[in-house]
Amino acid sequence: MKQVIRYLAAPLLGAALLAACARQEASPALPAASALSQNASAPGFPEGFETGTKTAYTSGSVTLGSGSWTLNDALIGNTTADAKTGSQSARVRNSGTLSMNFDLSGGAGVVTVAHARYGTDASGTWELWASANSGSSYAKVGSTITxxxxxxxxxxxxxNLAGTVRLQVRKTDGTTNRLNFDNITVESYGGTGTGGGGTPTIGKKFLFDASHGELAGNADWALDVDAGVVPRYPTPAASGITASTPETYWTAALSSWGVALVKLGNSVENLPSGTAITYGNTSNPQDLANYSVFVVDEPNNLFTASEKTAILTFVKNGGGLFMISDHTQSDRDNDGYDSPAIWNDLMTNNSVQNNPFGYSIALTNISETTSNVLASSANVILHGSQGNVTQLKFSNGATITKASGSQATPLIWQGSSAQGLSNIMCAxxxxxxxxxxxxTDSSPADDGTGSPGNTVYPGWTEISSHAPLHMNASLWLAKQQ
Structure with missing residues (x-):
């Protein structure tokens, strides 16, 4: 029997766990607050229990997307009574446990666990425990959760443990009341992780906005849409994605983009409608401080004053912002504002800094395929790890105007234009x-899949440069290249 250390002061884990804490909502660290990779997603996570099968409570090991786990007095449930994001979640009874059989060599920073009561069962309690010696002994992290x-x-x-770490979820009330667990996320804490045997990598967290009318009209600018609803976590769970997974694994116009990011070891989430955009708000589990990159594809509603402050402060403190616009007069929900107007309002009507990025969105509407690309072999967006960018096709898009002397860098212009301050298509x-x-066009990111009844187009694959452009830019924004 493995000896369990029950005190945070135990010599094995030492003072590293003394500051550990837990609460029902995320407690984000601001991007500039730590030199360690606290917003880097550990390989194989989030774990959504979508790939394994275990139908009995008897103790046994099961191979999941993140690696091998031992489920003791626990199984993988898929009934209507199981609370779950996708089609499955873990179900634990009595004093059952969910234990990793592999080490994360990149350590563990912030860990989140989704939890709920099973069916009509009564409340229960549980805890998270961590081991720094491959499971020989554990120490409790934070408080007991009800x-x-x-x-x-x-x-x-x-x-916040560097080095090798493995985790264990323990049901502690000892009753027959059952609890469901799903979507376990782990942020690396320095070093690299192997996710139970995968290729070592350090991923980042990408948040795709769906809170500002991105589904208005004929649009589907999200990672995944289920019966007209955008979930925080796309379903099926990202942990089931492998190198051969097709983009149809999720259903929305940006699913190709999201699946491609996950294949590189990153994690992705939607920001659903009705969710606030905040920065530094510890009561918001989707606060921007928890992410490396914020992607906003064709917003159709103005950002509030506080949201504009949050977005600009997020960028100012080290975050990445991917702005995608559409052409002028593209107001899909008839509220009086289209995406060029919304982006210009962010940049000129805020309390942080006027024109912080050094450009504006021109109120234009162009359609063309251009090869007028900046000649720079050193530019990692045009010539990065995901391929070379030689063309860009707009199917009704706007253009960008750079402020003279600003820090903005134009990358692609209209075909007949000089490489100057105007007629810019990407910067x-x-x-x-x-x-x-x-x-300044949403068409190149469109992968041609969307909700029933929506007419979408395969811009992602229409021009071979489109996927490399978006992927290289994503990695650059996340400071991965």
Whole structure:
């Protein structure tokens, strides 16, 4: 029997766990606050329990997307009574446990666990424990969590352990009341992780906005849409994605983009409608401080004053912002504002800094395929790890105008234009320690799949440069290249 260390002061884990804490919502660290990779997603995570099969409570090991786990007095449930994001979640009874059989060599920073009561069962309690010696002994992280709702909620734990770490979820009330667990996320804490045997990598967290009318009209600018609803976590779970997974794994116009990011070891989420855009708000589990890159594809509603402050402060403090616009007069929900107007309002009507990125969106409407690309072999967006960019096709898009002398860098222009301050179709910029990329047509990111009844087009594959452009820019924004 493995000896369990029950005190945070135990010599094995030492003072590293003394500061560990837990609460029902995430407690984000601001991007500039730590030199360690606290917003880097550990390989194989989030773990959504979508790939394994275990139908009995008897203790046994099961291979999941993140690696091998031992489920003791626990199984993988897929009934209507199981609270879950996708089609499956873990179900634990009595004093059952969910234990990793592999080490994360990149350590563990913030760990989040979605939890809920099973069916009509009563409330239960549980804890997160961590081991720094491959499971020989464990120490409790933070406080005991009480689960009282049948709807999934997220508990967040600040582990902050470098080196090899494995985790264990323990049900502690000892009753027959059953609890469901899903969407376990782990942020690396320095070094690299192997996810139970995969290729070592350090991923980043990407948040795709769906809170500002991105589904209005004929649009589907999200990672995944289920029956007209955008979930925080696309379904099926990202942990089931492999090198051969097709983009149809998720259903929305940006699913190709999201699947491609996950294949590189990153994690992706939607920001659903009704969710606030904040920065530094510890009560918001989707606060921008928890992410490396914020992607906003064709917003159709104005950002509020506080949201504009949050977005610009996020970038100023080191975050990445991917801005995608559409052409002028593209107001899909008839509220009086289209995406060029919304982006210009962000940049000129805020309390942080006027024109922080050094450009504006021109109120134009162009359709063309251009090869007028900046000649720079050193530019990692045009010639990065995901391929070379030689063309860009707009199917009704706007253009960018650079402010003279600003820090903005135009990358692609209209075909007949001089490589100057106007007629720009793609540009990058910096603000503070953060980075920004802007493409003024949503068509190139469209992968041609969407909700039933929506007419979408395969822009992602229509021109071979489109996927490399978006992927290289994503990695640049995340400071991965």
């Amino acid at each position: 689960t009282s709702s049948t709807a999934l909620s997220t508990a967040s734990f600040t582990v 990058t910029s910096t603000f503070g320690t953060g980075r920004v990329c802007c493409i």
